[in-house]
Amino acid sequence: MIKSINDTITLNNGVKMPQHGFGVYLITDEEKGYQSINKALEVGYRAFDTAQFYENEALLGKILDESSVKRSELFITTKVANYNQGYDSTLSTVEQSLKDLRVDQLDLLLVHWPSKRRFFETWKAMEKLYSEKLVRAIGVSNYEIHHLEELAENSNIKPVINQVECHPYLTQAKIKDYVDKNDIAFEAWSPLGRGAVLKDPIIRIIAEHHNKSIAQIIIRWHLQKGNVVIPKSNTPSRIEENASVYDFELTEEEVKIIDALNKDQRTGDNPDDLWFQM
Numbered sequence: 001m002i003k004s005i006n007d008t009i010t011l012n013n014g015v016k017m018p019q020h021g022f023g024v025y026l027i028t029d030e031e032k033g034y035q036s037i038n039k040a041l042e043v044g045y046r047a048f049d050t051a052q053f054y055e056n057e058a059l060l061g062k063i064l065d066e067s068s069v070k071r072s073e074l075f076i077t078t079k080v081a082n083y084n085q086g087y088d089s090t091l092s093t094v095e096q097s098l099k100d101l102r103v104d105q106l107d108l109l110l111v112h113w114p115s116k117r118r119f120f121e122t123w124k125a126m127e128k129l130y131s132e133k134l135v136r137a138i139g140v141s142n143y144e145i146h147h148l149e150e151l152a153e154n155s156n157i158k159p160v161i162n163q164v165e166c167h168p169y170l171t172q173a174k175i176k177d178y179v180d181k182n183d184i185a186f187e188a189w190s191p192l193g194r195g196a197v198l199k200d201p202i203i204r205i206i207a208e209h210h211n212k213s214i215a216q217i218i219i220r221w222h223l224q225k226g227n228v229v230i231p232k233s234n235t236p237s238r239i240e241e242n243a244s245v246y247d248f249e250l251t252e253e254e255v256k257i258i259d260a261l262n263k264d265q266r267t268g269d270n271p272d273d274l275w276f277q278m
Contacts, residue, residue, distance in 0.1 A: 002223050004246050005044040009228065011160035012183045015137045017108065018075050019223060020243070021047030023189065023232035028056050032234050037063045039236040043243040049189075049230045051079035051112055052097060061101035076101060079112035079141055080126075086118045090125035098134065109135040110163060114147045114271055120154055127157050139163070141189070142271040145178050152182075161185040166227065167193035168203065168218060168258050169265040176225075187228035192218055194267040202261060210248050213241060220245045221258045 008016040022045040027033050037048070037060065046069070050060050057078060064074060078101065084093040094109065109129065111122055126138040139161035140151070148162065162179050166172045166188035179186050192198060198214050207217045215231070219242055222229040231242045250258075 001249070002246075005243055006046070009185055009226070011137050011185055012158060013137055013160055015107070015160070017137075017161075017185070017228065018045075018047035019226075019228050020219070020245075021045065021049055021075070021077075021228065021230040022239075023049045023230040024056055024060055025049075025051070025054055025232055027232070027234065028054070028059065030059060033059045034063055035236065036234050036239060038067065039239045040243075041067055041069055043240050045243065046073050047075040047077070047230070049077045050101075051110075052081035052084055052093060053079070053112060057097055057100040061103070065102045071103065075107045076103060077108040077110065078106060079110040080122060082113050082115065085111070085115045085122045087121040087125045090122050091128065094125075094129055094134070105133065106135040108137045108139060108161070110139045110141045110161070111143075113142045113269075114140070114144075119147075119150070123151060123155055127155070130157060137161075139185075142269075144271050145175060147271070148178065148182070148184070158182075159184055161187050161228065163187035163189055163228075165190045165266060165268050166222075167191055167267075168197050168200065168221065168261040169193050169263045170267075171259055171262040173259075173262070176227075180226075185228060186226065187230065188222055189230060190267055191222050191227075191229045191231050193265075196265070196267055197261075200261065203258060206250070206254050206257070210250075212245075212248060215242060216245050217250070218258075220248065220250055221255060224250055224255055 005020050009019050022040040078097050129135045130138050137160045139159040141163040143162050203214050207214045233239050
């Protein structure tokens with residue numbers, strides 16, 4: 001059972017990854033970036049999730065580089081943007097990501113969304129970057145089961161992780177079961193459902209029982225299910241709150257109650273809608 005924000009999972013290539021990280025989507029203002037990212041470091045976050053599409057790799061790299069936290073203590077994830085997919089483009093833009101993030105090696109590199117036209121080109125480039133030790137691990141984001149199956153048939157390296165939208169209204173049980181059986185880690189983006197779940201009356205009852213916020217209950221739910229979770233916030237008090245989930249534990253019954261709230265309700269795009277466009 002996870003006991004602290006420093007606890008890790010072991011990916012299928014042996015790399016250890018913090019199970020509880022900090023998402024930096026929409027953090028583009030420098031002043032707010034310093035405030036939120038430094039607060040995240042202060043409360044114990046060491047894993048940071050960004051993407052080329054977020055246009056904040058350089059800001060994150062600068063703040064982390066200027067902090068007192070050693071590079072060896074950090075776990076940095078970025079993602080290849082849809083418009084940068086393809087073999088040569090992936091190689092060149094990841095080189096720029098390394099420069100912007102001020103690192104010699106990424107801890108984790110993901111394909112942001114599956115692209116039908118450039119599906120294997122992008123992954124072959126990822127495999128090359130991995131073989132050259134420019135990245136410690138490679139994975140995917142927003143892949144449905146059929147994407148993972150197709151990739152498995154025509155690749156040399158299995159993805160270490162699949163990052164998908166997941167929260168109590170979109171539990172992704174089928175994908176979770178598939179990746180668990182295939183030794184691929186499961187990571188939740190939008191773990192709080194972009195606020196959609198924060199007024200749920202059933203979770204509120206559980207929160208009141210534990211004297212915790214609804215957000216804390218949901219993050220704890222993710223952790224106890226074995227999900228890697230990356231909540232984001234610009235608000236220092238909420239950043240601290242989201243990290244303070246290690247002094248209580250949900251019962252098995254409470255986890256099942258939250259599981260049962262699933263509505264297959266997305267707050268973001270359906271991967272298959274984008275799959276045929278790219």
